[in-house]
Amino acid sequence: xxxxxxxxxxLTLAGALxxxxxxxxxxxxxxxxxxxxxxALLYLDLDAxxxxxxxxxxYIGAVAILIVFAILLTKGSETxxxxxxxxxxxxxxVIAAGVFAVLGWAVIESAKVLPNExxxxxxxxxxxxxxLMGRYVLPLEIVALLLTAALIGAVIVAMHEKGxxx
Amino acid sequence: MTPLTSYLLVAALLFSIGLAxxxxxxxxxxxxxxxxxxxxxANLNLIAFWRYGPHPEAxxxxxxxxxxxxxxxxxxxxxxxxVIQIHRxxxxxxxxxxxxxxx
Numbered sequence: 001x002x003x004x005x006x007x008x009x010x011l012t013l014a015g016a017l018x019x020x021x022x023x024x025x026x027x028x029x030x031x032x033x034x035x036x037x038x039x040a041l042l043y044l045d046l047d048a049x050x051x052x053x054x055x056x057x058x059y060i061g062a063v064a065i066l067i068v069f070a071i072l073l074t075k076g077s078e079t080x081x082x083x084x085x086x087x088x089x090x091x092x093x094v095i096a097a098g099v100f101a102v103l104g105w106a107v108i109e110s111a112k113v114l115p116n117e118x119x120x121x122x123x124x125x126x127x128x129x130x131x132l133m134g135r136y137v138l139p140l141e142i143v144a145l146l147l148t149a150a151l152i153g154a155v156i157v158a159m160h161e162k163g164x165x166x
Numbered sequence: 167m168t169p170l171t172s173y174l175l176v177a178a179l180l181f182s183i184g185l186a187x188x189x190x191x192x193x194x195x196x197x198x199x200x201x202x203x204x205x206x207x208a209n210l211n212l213i214a215f216w217r218y219g220p221h222p223e224a225x226x227x228x229x230x231x232x233x234x235x236x237x238x239x240x241x242x243x244x245x246x247x248x249v250i251q252i253h254r255x256x257x258x259x260x261x262x263x264x265x266x267x268x269x
Contacts, residue, residue, distance in 0.1 A: 005169070005172065009172075009176045012176070012180065013176065013179055013180065013183065016180055016183045016184065016203050017183055019187065019199055019203065020183055020184070020186060020187025020190075020191065020196065020199065020200055020203070021187075025193060025195060025196065028196060028199060029199070032199050032202070032203070035180075035203065035206075036206070039206050039209070039210060042173075042176075042210060042213075043210075043213055046173070046213050046214060046216075046217040047217060048213045048216065048217065048228060048231070050228070050232070051209075051213055051228060051231050051232060051235070054232060054235055055209075055235065058235050058236075058238075058239050059202075059206070059235075062239060062242075063202065063238070063239060063242045066242055066243060066246050067195060067198070067199065067242070067246065069246070070195055070246040070249055070250055071195055073250050073253070074195065074249065074250060074253040074259050082192070082260075082262075083192075084191060084192055084193065084196075085190050085191065085192065086190060086191065086192045086261060086262050087262055088189075088190075089189070089190035089191075091189075092185075092186060092188075092189025092190040093186055093189075093190060095185070095189060096182045096183075096185040096186035096189060096190075097182070097186075099181070099182055099185055100178055100179065100181075100182035103178035103181065103182070104175060104178055104179075107171060107174040107175055107178060108171070108175075111167070111168065111171045114168060114170050114171060114174075114218070115170065115218050115219060115220065116168050116170075116218075117168065117169055117218070118217075118218055118222075120217075121217070121222035121223060123222070123223070123225065123228065127223075127225065128225065128228070128229075128232075131225050131229060132229075136229050139229075139233055143233055143236045143237070146236070146237065146240055147236060147239070147240055149240075150239075150240035150241075150243050150244050151243065153244055153247070154243040154244050154246075154247035155247070157244065157247040157248055157251050158246075158247035158250045158251055160254075
């Protein structure tokens with residue numbers, strides 16, 4: 001494996017670890033942005049240019065900003081007195097470690113049958129556009145419908161109720 | 167270790183970190199951050215399998231990842247809208263204190 005991969009993997013995992021362990025919620029959101037950027041660079045390292053730039057646009061440009069908005073709207077940046085971890089955090093850690101053990105074991109065990117290094121595929125945005133408008137046009141329309149429904153749903157859920165509704 | 171194995175291990179580690187975050191934190195927004203990390207780990211798997219699979223020119227894994235990114239964006243918007251509404255209603259985002267279903 002190349003040096004670039006190790007640097008990017010370390011950056012991504014460090015960002016993810018900081019995002020779930022830091023005390024201040026705003027710092028968590030910023031660490032999450034670092035993890036998203038590391039993932040986008042990993043996609044670029046995997047020759048998936050379109051997915052990498054879509055990751056930057058969607059996650060760093062929209063999801064991270066949404067999370068910061070939600071933190072500031074809910075005053076979530078104040079560290080609570082009881083600490084940031086829930087009562088059952090030890091059980092959660094054990095479950096996460098168990099899941100990682102199972103996944104890691106499965107990956108290592110199946111390493112022999114996994115495909116090895118292949119030549120880098122050359123995929124242009126033109127090909128992706130043709131595929132989206134041809135073979136994948138139905139999923140594309142469904143995603144468009146889903147995004148419209150999510151947009152309307154999010155606005156209705158977060159909307160202020162006027163008058164004596166509450 | 168082959169490249170694909172390394173990517174799968176990184177994705178497994180990322181998924182476990184996200185799962186640990188979602189299971190151990192009190193704040194509902196931090197739980198959503200953990201869920202986003204888990205979704206991203208799945209996307210990394212999809213892209214890695216697309217890159218090292220037998221037919222990358224068919225674009226299947228890439229398309230799967232792109233649609234997954236779109237669905238994750240919708241999920242984040244609705245999830246954070248719900249958190250904001252819960253905070254307006256119960257004046258807290260602490261999941262340990264959300265223990266009743268009526269208002």
